[in-house]
Amino acid sequence: MSPQTTDKAAAAADPKAAANAANDVTANESPAVAHNDNAAAAPAKAGETKAAASAAEGGAQTPNAAASLYVGELEPEITEAQLFAVFTTIGPVASIRVLRDNVTRRSLGYAYVNYHNAADGRRAKDELNYTPIRGRPMRIMWSQRDPVSRRSGACNIFIKNLDANIDNKALHETFSIFGPIASCKVAVDSEGKSRGFGFVHYETEEGARTAIERVNGMLLNDRVVFVGRHVPRKERESKQEALRAQFTNVYVKNLDPAVDDAKLKEVFGVYGPITSGVVQKDEEGKSRGFGFVNFETHEAAKKAVEALHDKEMPGTLFVARAQSKLERQAELRSQYQKAREEKSAQSQGVNLFVKNLDDSIDDDRLRHEFAPYGVITSAKVMADEKGPRGFGFVCFSAPDEATKAVTEMNGHMIEGKPIYVALAQTREVRRQQLALQMTQRAGHHAAGPHGHPGHPGHPGHP
Known part of the structure; x- marks a missing residue:
């Protein structure tokens, strides 16, 4: 055998x-x-x-x-x-x-x-x-x-502050004593390391309810864990929106170094009762130029933001609803993504990719070569610490200008080299097209026209 x-x-x-x-x-x-x-x-x-x-x-x-x-x-x-x-x-x-x-x-x-x-x-x-x-x-x-059934939250619980050594199996074994489990998962990062929280989906509401009652606030691997009902994302976002709409905590920046806690409370106290007002300080006790003011009511906080944002005191104050670090990061990511999408949309059909450029070609020469075909908004030869990388981009003001440039300049000789010119594509589009080409080639080689094994391609034939 x-x-x-x-x-x-x-x-x-x-x-x-x-x-x-x-x-x-x-x-x-x-x-x-x-x-x-x-x-x-x-x-x-x-x-x-x-x-x-x-x-x-x-x-x-x-x-x-x-x-x-x-x-x-x-x-x-x-x-x-x-x-x-x-x-x-x-x-x-x-x-x-x-x-x-x-x-x-x-x-x-x-x-x-x-x-x-x-x-x-x-x-x-x-x-x-x-x-x-x-x-x-x-x-x-x-x-x-x-x-x-998959989205039902009644049987689904959320656990956080988990020890890094607790994996899916350990979490399952811990919580299975409260009832049959449909699924169990510890959230991990890109390297497979625990992110400190997880989910257990019970087959019954009773199992989920018992687990919350018995484990919430208890020690698990010497760490106090939080166990509660899993709140679906839409519900969480809805609650967060409601909280944001009723904010009482205000963030202030661009404060003059002379402004202390008392002065901050004096300025903001005009708009309603304040529970706290703090100017953030460094290790030496000097102002870091920003602080927080918490009002008793949302109405007072809203009035303060409307009245004091962009006010000279001296310096132009920035006053807005206070945000958590995670919320700020999410907002910045959203703004960055939106800016990228807007930029991509603006350059759609007008941005050209040019390659096989001679090392002597710089930005000005690239612009000069394409100038006859329309109004150029930018021309850039890409380079690194070693010098020119042999390709660049030319952006026109209108799609018809870019189309004419592609037609006339693709294959055109510059400094004895035929250049390649085409409409520029985003990285994601290029990735998808490359993957599709590889799949098509694999299928071509795997079988001939009548289902027979294929043969290696010959020069000039894929």
Whole structure:
């Protein structure tokens, strides 16, 4: 018996061992499994390609709607074949589908596994949940086709201030004593490290309610944790908007160094009763030029902002509703993204990409070469510490000018070199087009015009 056969036999006896054996499974070894590359938000349908395990039974059984599993936290390289090797240790699999991006065909990190009967689905969820595949524990839960059920917050709880060592499995084990869990997840950053909070979705409201009552404020790994009902994003945003609309705390900057707490209260106290007024100071006790004033009522705070913003005192005061650090960061990101989108929209159809430029070409020369075709708003040759990078951008005032420049200048000789000219594209558009081209080329090489294996391209032919 070969080592590979031995590994498969061991996997059949031990579902956990199958995860290790799955790393060696290739598409050529696997039975027929569903390979639907289109990203979708629904599990594989019963009519999709059947696994060989079900075919061996003559197709007498049909997939059970109650035996559909969602499998998440998957590495991008995990395939249907590798998942098949793991999940068939439990019972006959009807279909498996890894969800992929429509453009790049890259895995979205989750899949749907359909069994023929609910008993196998339950056993797979119990025995395989958090089993590592390629070193990363997969997360298994029942597939919920009904979006209302998925979004219901009554059974979902939020836990924060978690110890960094608590992972999905540890969180599940801790909270499972209060009731059956549908799903459990610790939020992680881009490096896979815990962000200190997580979610547990119970199958019943009673389980969620009991967990909140029993664990909130208790020690978990020597840390006091907060446990409460998970508030959906829309509801959180709605509450935040309501709080913002009734603000009482005001932020003030551009304060003169001579302004102290007493002076700040004197100026702002004109508009209503103040509970506190503080000028922020450095380590030496000197003013940092900004402070906060908290009023007893929203009306007073609003009057102060309207009356004192942009007022000379001396220097021009900036007065606005006080924001949390996270809120300020989110607002700055939003403003930056909006500015980028506006700039991109303005340059749509008028910005040209020019490459294969000679090293002697500078901004002025680039502008001079394209000047005959219209009004140029900017011309820039890109460079780094080593010098010119051989490409640049020319932006015209109107699309028809840019189109004429592309027609006339593409292939034009400058300093003995034919330049390439085309409309500039955003990085995201270029990425999507490149991914699509790679996919098309892969399909071309994989099969000839009649489904036969393809041959390597010849010069001049992709």
